Amino acid sequence: MTTSAFAAQGADLELVGIQKRFPGFTAIEHLDLKIPPGSFFALLGPSGCGKTTTLRLVAGLEEPTAGRILIGGEDITGKKPYQRPVNTVFQSYALFPHMTVLENVAFGLRRRRLDEPVAKAHEALRLVELDHLAARKPQQLSGGQQQRVALARAIVNRPALLLLDEPLGALDLKLRRQMQLELKTIQEEVGLTFLHVTHDQEEAMTMADTVAVMNKGRIEQMGAPEELYELPKTAFVANFLGQSNLFTGPVVGSTSEAIAVGVAGQRIVVPTARAHRHVGEVTIGIRPEKLSLHLSAPAVDPARNTMGPGRVIDVSFSGVSTQYLITVPHVGTLIVFAQNMAFGPVAEEGGEVWVSWDIEHGFGLEDEPADT
Numbered sequence: 427m428t429t430s431a432f433a434a435q436g437a438d439l440e441l442v443g444i445q446k447r448f449p450g451f452t453a454i455e456h457l458d459l460k461i462p463p464g465s466f467f468a469l470l471g472p473s474g475c476g477k478t479t480t481l482r483l484v485a486g487l488e489e490p491t492a493g494r495i496l497i498g499g500e501d502i503t504g505k506k507p508y509q510r511p512v513n514t515v516f517q518s519y520a521l522f523p524h525m526t527v528l529e530n531v532a533f534g535l536r537r538r539r540l541d542e543p544v545a546k547a548h549e550a551l552r553l554v555e556l557d558h559l560a561a562r563k564p565q566q567l568s569g570g571q572q573q574r575v576a577l578a579r580a581i582v583n584r585p586a587l588l589l590l591d592e593p594l595g596a597l598d599l600k601l602r603r604q605m606q607l608e609l610k611t612i613q614e615e616v617g618l619t620f621l622h623v624t625h626d627q628e629e630a631m632t633m634a635d636t637v638a639v640m641n642k643g644r645i646e647q648m649g650a651p652e653e654l655y656e657l658p659k660t661a662f663v664a665n666f667l668g669q670s671n672l673f674t675g676p677v678v679g680s681t682s683e684a685i686a687v688g689v690a691g692q693r694i695v696v697p698t699a700r701a702h703r704h705v706g707e708v709t710i711g712i713r714p715e716k717l718s719l720h721l722s723a724p725a726v727d728p729a730r731n732t733m734g735p736g737r738v739i740d741v742s743f744s745g746v747s748t749q750y751l752i753t754v755p756h757v758g759t760l761i762v763f764a765q766n767m768a769f770g771p772v773a774e775e776g777g778e779v780w781v782s783w784d785i786e787h788g789f790g791l792e793d794e795p796a797d798t
């Protein structure tokens with residue numbers, strides 16, 4: 427249930443077979459995407475993967491080479507930007523410096539001669555909790571406040587779809603984290619569809635209900651943040667969303683419950699349901715925080731995988747946790763994040779250690795091993 431008098435109807439967005447070529451460069455190979463109404467959808471990927479181009483195509487600032495764009499079921503592919511029920515918030519706020527906050531927010535409504543521009547602007551400012559600063563000029567506001575004015579201005583005419591292009595990029599880290607939560611709350615309150623572009627995995631995971639990971643003009647995987655983190659399909663997704671330990675080896679046994687992979691002479695078991703490939707050479711992974719460290723060989727436990735002995739080559743303390751780098755002969759370097767407990771066993775640089783993990787926490791990629 428929404429508490430805002432501002433609640434509007436978000437529309438769904440559908441991209442069908444989108445391709446975008448620039449002279450001499452294909453920015454988007456092939457994109458199919460469906461975003462349900464009222465959702466907070468993040469396009470996440472490294473610089474140059476085609477995120478902004480996708481957003482510009484939806485906004486009508488670029489024309490696709492092939493494919494169609496539908497908003498609320500209506501094909502808007504050939505429409506001009508101002509004919510689309512879409513607004514964009516960019517990283518640079520682009521507020522008018524000579525106008526007050528209220529005038530900035532009401533500007534678009536006035537220009538289009540819409541009813542009650544002042545009342546609507548106040549309502550939008552209340553939503554971003556800035557109505558008390560309505561009479562100020564932009565330069566009298568902090569970066570975060572200016573960003574909220576830009577947001578109020580973008581939602582004041584209740585677009586069916588709001589596009590956000592790295593809108594928090596100019597803020598310092600603390601403010602950025604705070605604004606992430608605020609943006610999410612506002613989105614839930616107004617019920618609009620948000621399409622958010624970012625290269626910050628934490629930002630995408632914190633805010634979005636669905637994340638699409640883009641790489642080289644394609645979507646590698648799409649799903650809820652927890653799903654992408656827990657069950658990445660590719661090495662790219664596994665490494666872009668946090669860090670992971672990956673091992674490749676042949677499948678040496680399988681049941682309906684689990685597969686066993688041979689890694690440097692050891693059997694590593696992964697639940698079948700958590701593996702995207704079940705035959706041939708398979709790459710499996712485990713997140714660093716799921717590994718336990720042992721100072722002597724752990725007792726055999728059928729519910730856990732064990733590796734070792736290895737040697738600690740680096741220890742770095744970061745307050746809440748400590749990161750260990752461990753080399754295991756014929757396997758490679760493992761990364762382990764361990765919570766700092768008061769009296770936990772602390773492995774020292776140069777020391778011998780074993781690692782183990784609950785079989786249920788592993789995952790298996792669908793990548794061809796050559797790709798990993």
Ligand code: ATP
Pocket residue numbers: 448449451452453471472473474475476477478479480625
């Ligand atoms: P960033 O996070 O750095 O903004 P991005 O994922 O948003 O990256 P895009 O801006 O969509 O990336 O660009 C995708 C690719 O298309 C890049 O390699 C870029 O150089 C290229 N590109 C973008 N616009 C043009 C253009 N007008 N002409 C030629 N190539 C372009």
